[in-house]
Amino acid sequence: MYKIDYKRTHMKILVCISNVPDTTSRITFTNNNTEFNTTGIQYIINPYDEIALAKAIEITANTTNGSITAITVGDSNTEPTIRKALAIGADNAIRINASPTDSWFVAKQIANYAKNEKFDLILTGKESIDYNGTQVTAMLGELLNIPSVSIAKGFHIDNNQITVEREIEGGKEVITASLPIIIGTAEGVAEAKIPNMRGIMAARSKPLEVIEAISIEPLTKTIAFETPPSRGTVKLIDENNINELIDLLHSEAKVI
Amino acid sequence: MSVLVYIENEEGILKKSAFEAASYGKEIANLLNTEAISVIIGDIDTSELQKLGNYGISKVLHVTNENLKSFVNQAYASIIAKAAENEAASIVILSNTFSGKGLAPRVATKLEAGLVVGAKTIPTIQGDTLEVQKMAFSNKAIATVAVHSPVKVVTINPNAFAAKEIGGVAQIENFTPEIAATDFNTIVKEIVRATDKISLPEAEIVVSAGRGLKSPENWEMIEELAKILGAATACSKPVSDANWRPHSEHVGQTGIVISPNLYIAIGISGAIQHLAGVSSSKTIVVINKDPEAPFFKVADYGIVGDAFVIVPQLIAALKAYKSN
Ligand SMILES: Cc1cc2nc3c(=O)[nH]c(=O)nc-3n(C[C@H](O)[C@H](O)[C@H](O)COP(=O)(O)OP(=O)(O)OC[C@H]3O[C@@H](n4cnc5c(N)ncnc54)[C@H](O)[C@@H]3O)c2cc1C
Ligand SMILES: Nc1ncnc2c1ncn2[C@@H]1O[C@H](COP(=O)(O)O)[C@@H](O)[C@H]1O
Numbered sequence: 001m002y003k004i005d006y007k008r009t010h011m012k013i014l015v016c017i018s019n020v021p022d023t024t025s026r027i028t029f030t031n032n033n034t035e036f037n038t039t040g041i042q043y044i045i046n047p048y049d050e051i052a053l054a055k056a057i058e059i060t061a062n063t064t065n066g067s068i069t070a071i072t073v074g075d076s077n078t079e080p081t082i083r084k085a086l087a088i089g090a091d092n093a094i095r096i097n098a099s100p101t102d103s104w105f106v107a108k109q110i111a112n113y114a115k116n117e118k119f120d121l122i123l124t125g126k127e128s129i130d131y132n133g134t135q136v137t138a139m140l141g142e143l144l145n146i147p148s149v150s151i152a153k154g155f156h157i158d159n160n161q162i163t164v165e166r167e168i169e170g171g172k173e174v175i176t177a178s179l180p181i182i183i184g185t186a187e188g189v190a191e192a193k194i195p196n197m198r199g200i201m202a203a204r205s206k207p208l209e210v211i212e213a214i215s216i217e218p219l220t221k222t223i224a225f226e227t228p229p230s231r232g233t234v235k236l237i238d239e240n241n242i243n244e245l246i247d248l249l250h251s252e253a254k255v256i
Numbered sequence: 257m258s259v260l261v262y263i264e265n266e267e268g269i270l271k272k273s274a275f276e277a278a279s280y281g282k283e284i285a286n287l288l289n290t291e292a293i294s295v296i297i298g299d300i301d302t303s304e305l306q307k308l309g310n311y312g313i314s315k316v317l318h319v320t321n322e323n324l325k326s327f328v329n330q331a332y333a334s335i336i337a338k339a340a341e342n343e344a345a346s347i348v349i350l351s352n353t354f355s356g357k358g359l360a361p362r363v364a365t366k367l368e369a370g371l372v373v374g375a376k377t378i379p380t381i382q383g384d385t386l387e388v389q390k391m392a393f394s395n396k397a398i399a400t401v402a403v404h405s406p407v408k409v410v411t412i413n414p415n416a417f418a419a420k421e422i423g424g425v426a427q428i429e430n431f432t433p434e435i436a437a438t439d440f441n442t443i444v445k446e447i448v449r450a451t452d453k454i455s456l457p458e459a460e461i462v463v464s465a466g467r468g469l470k471s472p473e474n475w476e477m478i479e480e481l482a483k484i485l486g487a488a489t490a491c492s493k494p495v496s497d498a499n500w501r502p503h504s505e506h507v508g509q510t511g512i513v514i515s516p517n518l519y520i521a522i523g524i525s526g527a528i529q530h531l532a533g534v535s536s537s538k539t540i541v542v543i544n545k546d547p548e549a550p551f552f553k554v555a556d557y558g559i560v561g562d563a564f565v566i567v568p569q570l571i572a573a574l575k576a577y578k579s580n
Pocket of ligand 1 (some may be wrong): 023047300352430465466467468469492495506507508509510511522523524525526527528529530533541544545548549561562563564
């Protein structure tokens with residue numbers, strides 16, 4: 001959307017990476033439907049976080065002195081995911097060693113790390129596809145007292161100024177602000193990148209630091225899951241009998 | 257104690273989702289035997305503000321401020337949090353709109369409140385614990401979330417809770433909280449809105465089409481069908497990727513997630529990533545020439561056939577139906 005024109009020499013970026021079940025996973029539950037069943041689940045970088053990372057790479061490619069730190073709040077099982085971020089192009093990685101209990105917990109952990117690091121830009125995805133929150137981005141903005149755009153469709157940086165396009169109902173809004181800022185990236189911000197062999201080799205020697213979590217009480221808890229009710233079998237209507245569809249929509253489904 | 261509802265407006269007008277939020281807040285206030293109060297920001301006529309009384313809001317805190325004519329995420333969040341403190345709100349309700357998604361986590365953080373985004377039902381409240389349902393795993397699961405913090409923030413999905421006119425009068429007060437200069441870090445430069453269109457996230461009926469339509473010219477009949485039904489239009493991802501339709505119409509896992517009362521899918525195969533955005537629609541109609549299309553497995557009604565034959569017939573039949 002915007003042409004790339006980052007007139008900066010220095011750009012320190014933090015990209016928040018969440019570890020989520022592959023989009024095609026069958027979702028089931030255990031323990032009397034109180035826990036997500038992780039058996040056989042493949043984990044991936046949250047697709048929106050891949051977009052954030054790709055955008056960060058695009059930005060630093062155009063600055064003489066840029067760096068990308070990838071951060072995740074997760075236990076040791078999430079290491080392959082954060083390593084993949086290194087293989088795609090992050091310079092170093094941080095894993096805050098804890099199971100993410102709720103968004104508040106995650107935002108507090110990341111804020112605690114970021115508060116002294118003077119990032120120019122913090123990128124997240126617009127939401128994690130497991131719990132579908134769109135929460136961490138604005139919470140982090142609030143905790144660090146910097147502006148945030150939770151769902152951005154595109155942005156452009158010129159020196160210290162950023163111009164962000166965000167979605168609104170039935171249209172879009174263009175916002176300007178000064179750095180630092182935190183942005184949640186949606187589809188279209190950048191094209192996700194696949195790690196190549198060189199990246200995978202290089203990732204082995206890139207630093208991955210494990211930090212112990214600070215003690216935070218979560219404020220919410222997911223206590224039960226259910227599978228959405230099935231719609232039953234589809235009622236097929238003969239293509240020569242369109243009026244039957246209208247009747248059903250009117251008197252059975254009551255939607256027209 | 258009270259329930260505080262943040263009411264959005266679009267250039268001084270309250271939209272459907274605003275009344276839904278007001279009614280939702282009122283329903284929760286009833287559970288707590290307390291009143292529902294709303295806060296609203298911007299230049300809005302008193303007559304428009306008074307409409308909220310009809311949905312059960314007893315008091316409206318109205319903030320007008322030269323610097324708040326357009327949306328400023330941080331300043332708006334500060335105002336909502338201050339209103340919540342002033343009114344001793346134990347629950348704060350916002351609409352799960354694009355702006356609401358940016359505001360609610362900030363409000364919750366300021367109040368150290370547990371947050372549930374995208375509630376789809378009325379919560380149950382027992383003592384200090386609120387429990388409410390929301391979709392998770394891209395519409396593949398319904399999660400029940402419990403919140404234990406003294407103050408709670410809940411955002412309600414558009415279309416999830418019907419607005420209820422119950423009669424009533426709202427008292428309107430000017431609210432002038434102090435807002436820090438550092439809350440004005442963002443400036444809105446431009447707003448582009450297709451005013452002639454029904455907003456997709458809020459629409460009760462959505463007519464959507466996919467690659468089966470072959471080329472962008474063929475959307476004329478889709479638009480016509482939508483117009484007759486008072487529906488918004490949507491599309492699958494490859495359609496917007498090919499620029500046949502604007503990106504704002506793309507629904508699915510990577511697009512907008514909607515739950516209209518009626519979703520009509522025409523020439524869309526029903527890939528899992530598409531379903532992630534639409535499967536919580538109340539009623540789904542699928543029109544596809546391939547009887548094996550996966551979309552039929554999650555549809556309520558289906559017609560197997562050629563869209564280029566069926567859609568014009570449907571338009572004609574609906575015209576006749578509407579004129580009766
Ligand atoms: C990470 C990821 C994220 C994705 N996110 C999304 C998303 O958010 N939203 C989304 O939609 N997709 C998404 N996709 C793409 C998705 O997997 C499918 O490729 C896409 O939804 C297919 O679009 P379609 O149904 O329009 O096209 P197709 O799959 O090509 O289906 C066209 C359908 O039209 C039917 N048809 C053809 N001619 C006619 C006719 N004359 N009359 C009637 N029917 C006809 C065919 O039988 C077929 O079923 C994503 C994919 C990935 C990998
Ligand atoms: N456990 C986590 N570790 C690091 N970043 C996260 C984590 N959870 C969420 N995020 C980031 O916050 C964004 C929004 O997530 P959410 O609020 O969970 O929808 C994600 O796209 C990630 O960038």
